[in-house]
Amino acid sequence: MPDGLLGIEELDRSQIEAILLRAKHFQPMQSQSLKKLDTLRGKMIVNLFFEASTRTRTSFEIAAKRLGADAVSITASGSSVSKGESLVDTLNTLAAMRPDAIVMRHSASGAPHFLSRHLPTPIINAGDGTHEHPTQALLDARTILDRKGRLAGLRVAIIGDIAHSRVARSNVHLLSKFGAEIVLCGPPSLLPVELANLAPGVNLTNDIRAAIRNADVIMMLRVQLERQHEAAFPASEYFRFYGLQLEHLDLAKPDAIVMHPGPINRGHELSSEVADFQRSVILNQVENGIAVRMAVLEKVIG
Amino acid sequence: MPIVIRNGRVIDPASGTDAVADVLIADGRIAGVAPNLSAPNAEVYDAGGMIVAPGFIDMHVHLREPGFEHAETIESGSRAAAAGGFTSICCMPNTKPVNDSVTVTSYIVERARAKAAVNVFPIGAITKGSAGEEISAIGGMKGEGAVAISDDGQPVMNARVMRRAMEFARSYDLPIIQHCEDLNLSAGGDMHEGANSVRWGLRGIPAASEDVMVSRDLILAQLTGARYHVAHISTANAVSMVAYARRQGLPVTCEVTPHHFALSDEDMGAYDSNYKMKPPLRGTTHREAIVYALARGTITAIATDHAPHAGSDKMQEFERCPFGVIGLETAVAVALEHLVTPGRITLERMVELFTTGPESVMRLGRGTLAVGAPGDVTIFSTDVAWTYDVNQSASRSRNSPFHGRKFRGGPMATVVDGQFRWKR
Numbered sequence: 001m002p003d004g005l006l007g008i009e010e011l012d013r014s015q016i017e018a019i020l021l022r023a024k025h026f027q028p029m030q031s032q033s034l035k036k037l038d039t040l041r042g043k044m045i046v047n048l049f050f051e052a053s054t055r056t057r058t059s060f061e062i063a064a065k066r067l068g069a070d071a072v073s074i075t076a077s078g079s080s081v082s083k084g085e086s087l088v089d090t091l092n093t094l095a096a097m098r099p100d101a102i103v104m105r106h107s108a109s110g111a112p113h114f115l116s117r118h119l120p121t122p123i124i125n126a127g128d129g130t131h132e133h134p135t136q137a138l139l140d141a142r143t144i145l146d147r148k149g150r151l152a153g154l155r156v157a158i159i160g161d162i163a164h165s166r167v168a169r170s171n172v173h174l175l176s177k178f179g180a181e182i183v184l185c186g187p188p189s190l191l192p193v194e195l196a197n198l199a200p201g202v203n204l205t206n207d208i209r210a211a212i213r214n215a216d217v218i219m220m221l222r223v224q225l226e227r228q229h230e231a232a233f234p235a236s237e238y239f240r241f242y243g244l245q246l247e248h249l250d251l252a253k254p255d256a257i258v259m260h261p262g263p264i265n266r267g268h269e270l271s272s273e274v275a276d277f278q279r280s281v282i283l284n285q286v287e288n289g290i291a292v293r294m295a296v297l298e299k300v301i302g
Numbered sequence: 303m304p305i306v307i308r309n310g311r312v313i314d315p316a317s318g319t320d321a322v323a324d325v326l327i328a329d330g331r332i333a334g335v336a337p338n339l340s341a342p343n344a345e346v347y348d349a350g351g352m353i354v355a356p357g358f359i360d361m362h363v364h365l366r367e368p369g370f371e372h373a374e375t376i377e378s379g380s381r382a383a384a385a386g387g388f389t390s391i392c393c394m395p396n397t398k399p400v401n402d403s404v405t406v407t408s409y410i411v412e413r414a415r416a417k418a419a420v421n422v423f424p425i426g427a428i429t430k431g432s433a434g435e436e437i438s439a440i441g442g443m444k445g446e447g448a449v450a451i452s453d454d455g456q457p458v459m460n461a462r463v464m465r466r467a468m469e470f471a472r473s474y475d476l477p478i479i480q481h482c483e484d485l486n487l488s489a490g491g492d493m494h495e496g497a498n499s500v501r502w503g504l505r506g507i508p509a510a511s512e513d514v515m516v517s518r519d520l521i522l523a524q525l526t527g528a529r530y531h532v533a534h535i536s537t538a539n540a541v542s543m544v545a546y547a548r549r550q551g552l553p554v555t556c557e558v559t560p561h562h563f564a565l566s567d568e569d570m571g572a573y574d575s576n577y578k579m580k581p582p583l584r585g586t587t588h589r590e591a592i593v594y595a596l597a598r599g600t601i602t603a604i605a606t607d608h609a610p611h612a613g614s615d616k617m618q619e620f621e622r623c624p625f626g627v628i629g630l631e632t633a634v635a636v637a638l639e640h641l642v643t644p645g646r647i648t649l650e651r652m653v654e655l656f657t658t659g660p661e662s663v664m665r666l667g668r669g670t671l672a673v674g675a676p677g678d679v680t681i682f683s684t685d686v687a688w689t690y691d692v693n694q695s696a697s698r699s700r701n702s703p704f705h706g707r708k709f710r711g712g713p714m715a716t717v718v719d720g721q722f723r724w725k726r
Contacts, residue, residue, distance in 0.1 A: 009501075088617050108619035109503035110573030118617075129621075131503030166503060194500040 004101065004122035005296055006113055007132035008173040016138070016174060022295035023142050023288065029066070030290055040069035043100040043301050047073040048091075049126070050106040055262055055286060056126050056135070060103045063293035069100075069301070087111065088118055095121045100301045104128075109166075122300050130164045136261055137170035139292040141178075143285050144217055147257050151178035155253075157211040159185040159242060160221030160269055163192055163232075167261045168221060176201050185211035186242060189232035208242055215252040219259045220244050220270050244270040246277070257281050304328040304341040305717060307679060310349030314356055315654040316670035325354055327677040330720035335671050345722070349681050352714055353649065356669050357389025357678025358656040360630065362454070362479075362533055362557060362605035365391075365422070368409060369398025374610035374698050376410065379630070380418040381696035382608070384724035386630040387656075387713030389678035390421040390668055391608075394454040395432065402427035402438035407446040419723045420716070421678070423449045423666060428467045428478065432456045435463065440470050449664050452479035454533055455580075457515055459485055464519065468528035477529040477555075477663050480519055482540065483580065487511035492621050494567045494582040502572055504620065507582050513539040520547045523554055531663050532556035534607050536581040538591035545600040555663050557603040560629055560636035561703060563592050569703075575616045575623035576703045579609065593640075596655070597647050603659035604652075606633045610699030628697050632690055632704045634682055638711035642684070649684070656680070677720030684711040686726070 008016070029035055045064045049057050057073060064071035074094075085093075087106075094102060101122045104112050109129030116123045127133040141151060148154060156175055162168045162184050175182050176199035183203050184195055196204050205211050212218060223238060233242075249256065258270070258280040266272040274280065307325040312335055314320075324339035325332070333341075360383060366374035376393075383391045393410065395401030401410060407424050414422035426443035430436045432453040440451055451471055457480060458464040464480075471478040488511035493499050495506020516532055520543055523530035535541055535556040547554040561579065566586045570577040577583060595601045609626025616623050637655070641647045647655075661669030668676055692705040716724040 086614065086617070087619055106619070108621050111619045113573050114619060129503050163500075169501075169503060192495075192500050192506075194497045197497050198501060 004116060004300055005124045005134055006116060007125060008134045008137050008170045009132065013177050016141070016177065019138055019292065019295045019299060020142050020145065022298065023138070023291040026291040026294045027288070030287060035066050036068060037066060038068040039298055040064070040067040040301055043069040045069050045071045045101050045103060045297065046094055046099040047071060047103045048094065049073070050076040051127070053105055053126070055289065056105065059289040060126060060293050063290050063297055066290065067294055067297055069297065088115065091115050091119055095119050101297065124296060124300060127166055129166065131166050132170045133166040134170050135289070135293055135296055136167050137174040138296070139285055139288045140171055140219070140259060141174055142288045142292050143259065143281050146284065146288070147281065148216060151175060151180050153179060153181070154216040155181045155183065155214055156217040156219060157183045157185060157215040158219045158221065159208060159211055159244065161190045161223045162186045162195060162221070163190045164224045165221050169198065171219065172198050172202060183211045183215070187233040208248065209251055212248050212251045215256050217257055217259060218244065218252060221261070222263065222265060223269055239268055243268065244274050246271065246273045249274070249277070255279070259285060262286065304333070304344040305347065305720060305722070306339055306341060306344045307347045307349050307354050307681065310352045310354035310681065312354045312671065313650055313653045314671040315650060315658045316356065317672060319671070320650060325671060325679060327679065327717060327720045330677045332671050332673055332675045332677055334673060347681070347715060352681050352683045355653045355680045355682070356657045356671050357716070357718065358387050358634070358680045359390045359660040359664065359666065359669055360388045360606050360608070360633070361392045361603055361660040361664050363391045363393050363608040363630065364396065364610065364626070365393040366610055367397065367413060368406070372698070373612045375417070376413045376422060377417040377419070378696060378698045379608065379610065380414070380420045380422060382628070382630040384419040384716045384718070385696050385713070386632070387634045387680045387682055387716055388420060388630060389680060389716060389718045390423065390666055392423045392425050392449060392664060394425055394452060395427040396455040400427050400431050401425070402430050402432065404439060404442040404446050407443045407448050411447045420718050421668070423447065423664065425450045425452050425479065427451065428453045428458055429463065434458050434460055437463070437467055437470060440474055440476065444474050444476060448476070449666060450477045450479050452481070452533065454479065454481045457481050457483045457485065461518060461522065465522050465526060468522055468526035468530065472526055472528045477531050479531045479533050480515070481533050482512045482515035482519065484511045484514045487514060492578065493570070494584050496567055496585050498567050498570065507580070509537040509539065509584060509588060512537045512581055513543070516540040516543050520544070520552070520554060523547065523552055529553045529663070534559050534562065534581055534605070535601065536562045536584050536588060536592065538588050541591055541595040541600050545595065545598070548600065555602050556600070557605040557660070558592055558596065558601050559605060559607045560633045561627060563589065563596060564636050564640040565703060573620040575620055576627060576701050576705070578620065578623055578625055579607070579627050580625040593646050596641065602655070603663065604633065604637055604655040605660065606630050610697050611701050613700055616701050626701065628695070628699055628702050630697070631695060632702065635690070635709035635712040636704065638684060639709060643710070677717060679717040680713065681715040682711070682713045686712055686714065688712055
């Protein structure tokens with residue numbers, strides 16, 4: 001199996017640290033006027049998105065271009081997928097064009113893992129179903145490190161639809177490997193008890209106030225209506241019980257930061273005031289996304 | 303030509319026999335079980351060091367014919383059965399068209415007569431198209447050779463329909479076999495709901511989806527007096543409830559598949575579709591309860607639920623892959639390795655689970671070495687070393703979780719109606 005990046009779970013600390021350190025190196029150039037390197041000149045990256053995505057797809061594309069690579073983006077609609085071709089045939093066809101890596105998002109958990117067993121091309125997982133979203137966890141870690149300087153010992157509250165969140169799973173694996181204390185919070189129907197065994201240092205609660213108390217980091221998740229196959233929680237009551245509001249922040253550490261993987265739904269999982277709150281780092285996350293993905297692409301292809 | 307199987311250890315639970323003896327088969331029937339048998343012109347098979355048993359019965363297979371011949375046919379599936387030591391197999395009705403009519407039943411019987419390597423007994427659908435609504439032509443199918451009714455693959459969700467079906471089954475004296483799954487509880491699930499489904503982001507099939515259906519059906523079985531059989535039982539609560547019903551004297555039975563007593567969701571590789579089946583591989587506590595129920599006698603049959611799927615169907619995103627694994631060729635070896643060798647059950651008990659157990663449900667007139675019985679014999683070894691290579695399988699499909707497994711013990715030869723149909 002070629003070395004791509006399928007998930008955080010199978011990485012060890014030193015591999016993660018190397019990516020985060022390299023991402024730090026790429027951070028300053030994001031604000032320079034001349035942003036292009038030639039590290040990956042002549043390399044070809046295919047972005048294959050079977051699910052709608054704006055930020056992740058754009059972020060990968062910009063990261064590739066800033067490293068001097070060529071990038072082609074394909075979305076599922078208009079491709080052979082709509083003509084009934086199987087996933088493995090689609091990928092084999094693309095692999096025959098000899099790209100140096102395939103960045104892939106798919107609605108099925110494990111789709112990139114399945115393909116990586118059959119393809120010669122390294123695959124970078126840009127989100128698989130409700131399983132993992134490794135580059136999101138890496139950019140979140142980079143953002144936390146920028147503000148807090150460490151991960152060990154931090155209390156991180158992740159709040160929302162945990163059951164359907166690949167962001168939550170990847171963050172749990174990463175934060176746990178570095179010794180953070182993780183509190184997962186959501187309504188019972190979106191917080192299966194087995195999550196407590198996902199990694200060391202994970203606790204569960206259905207009470208948003210308990211989750212936020214003394215938190216260093218508050219990570220809000222979008223309610224993924226498209227992944228819910230029944231009403232897991234009355235939508236009309238969600239904000240009242242699980243939406244983040246300004247007064248909640250008094251319970252957290254005074255320097256606590258608020259994160260969100262986007263896209264945000266103001267008034268749904270967080271209030272508009274929280275979104276614009278001075279310690280909200282949502283746009284820093286987006287910016288770090290490029291630096292982190294440059295580090296990942298360089299590691300996989302370089 | 304008569305057959306003499308010499309010097310094997312003959313285990314025949316139907317008669318309580320467990321002794322070294324010869325078995326003589328002539329004119330397609332068992333002609334004697336005793337030391338030093340012989341017959342003029344007989345074909346002699348030396349079974350020294352081996353076990354000689356009544357022909358094994360698999361009461362739950364999918365042969366895919368008619369309709370899905372790219373995955374399996376009556377011929378290929380029955381050859382896999384012979385290679386697995388089975389002399390009789392009962393095929394589920396989820397073909398295309400569904401076996402819900404006299405026409406389809408007689409087609410299967412005719413095809414089996416022409417092509418099958420072992421005895422094939424069709425199971426008719428409970429409802430038309432197995433859609434769970436209208437009762438199918440049960441009496442007519444029985445007349446053509448159907449030995450049971452089931453909508454396997456689909457549970458009968460409507461309790462009123464199930465009640466009526468049980469009443470019909472009772473009046474035709476047929477067992478009714480249920481695939482126990484509450485579809486509302488299991489909806490969209492791909493594997494057992496537990497630590498691994500949560501870890502891998504796969505939707506879970508809770509054990510409760512099986513328990514709820516078993517409990518409902520046991521109450522209906524009590525109401526109707528039907529001979530009710532739980533297919534591929536997989537949960538701790540389900541076996542407890544079946545045990546309770548049996549203690550109450552209800553004519554209730556259940557079967558287990560080799561993969562459910564041998565494997566748990568912890569043995570499954572991430573997103574490996576050769577471990578995807580219904581019911582799913584459960585957690586270890588469920589598996590332990592299953593093995594205990596096998597030893598205690600609550601579970602009275604081992605059935606493979608042999609479910610062939612073409613390679614391309616299993617080469618997809620995990621959630622798109624169909625449910626089911628093949629199992630005819632590995633069942634005996636898996637039972638020896640996981641039940642007999644570790645001392646969980648005796649060898650005689652294992653033979654019961656493959657012979658008198660399923661026979662008592664399906665009433666095929668087989669599963670015994672009594673003189674005059676059909677000449678079906680399974681010869682197996684408890685120490686032959688072999689490796690299962692699914693690419694050499696007689697089945698048309700390759701979806702086995704046991705590919706590459708090194709076994710100790712397995713089938714050696716299969717005799718059907720007085721003829722060798724397979725030899726290792």
